[in-house]
Amino acid sequence: MSRDEGVSTRADMAEAQEAARQFAAILAATSQYKAFALARQQLQHDAEAQRAIQDFQRQQHYVQMTQMWGTVTEADVQELRRLHEALMRIPTVQEYVHSQEELARTCQAVAHIISEIIGTDFVPHRSGCCG
């Protein structure tokens, strides 16, 4: 790369980063993002929900470890399911999950539009169940 090309590429990048910031600002002003940000804040301040998240994560980690060691029991898995169900019954968690899904749909729609215009995937594909 020549010196001129290097300068041009850096200028290009700075401009594209600025365009990305402007795009993000408009995304942040949508009702979907605002609902998500509010739900996230409410979840962070909900002590009961935070305790339930910690309990679930602790058990999830334990099940993953015991699965690796081959010592996992049906009771461990049942307990994980019970904690997940308890977590999903908490209103702030429900609102967070719901608003995240709505925001994800919005992000997928805009990523699709951008990909069509640039002629390549704006966001890399995530593989499904089988890798």
Next chain:
Amino acid sequence: MLDPRLEAAAREFGTRLAQTRPLRELHEAQEHLAADEGAQRLLAEWDQKQQELLDRQRTGRPITQAEIEDLRQLRAQVQNHPAVQAYQDREQQVQLYLADLLAVISEELEVDFMALSQAAEP
């Protein structure tokens, strides 16, 4: 229903991105690859042979070691072709470029934009 303002912003951002050097170079490499008869012949041959062997594997018909070796050699020829290499290099550069921009968006939103935008394929 997508917010019309957001849709317009996505179109504007996409249009600006399409004009950047990495994206322009990727499309040039794509056009060169499409216009290169030798590369297209190799790619078509690779597609056909790979499909043939996959079909045979699916239907339980035997595949010889020589056929596998033949396919490997063909893949090496495809990968070593200058037009294919140029395209792959540009594609890799664009992926890095876009990863940087996705990180900027995530930082602004305090959320993993890439993870949210990825719809899992079945």
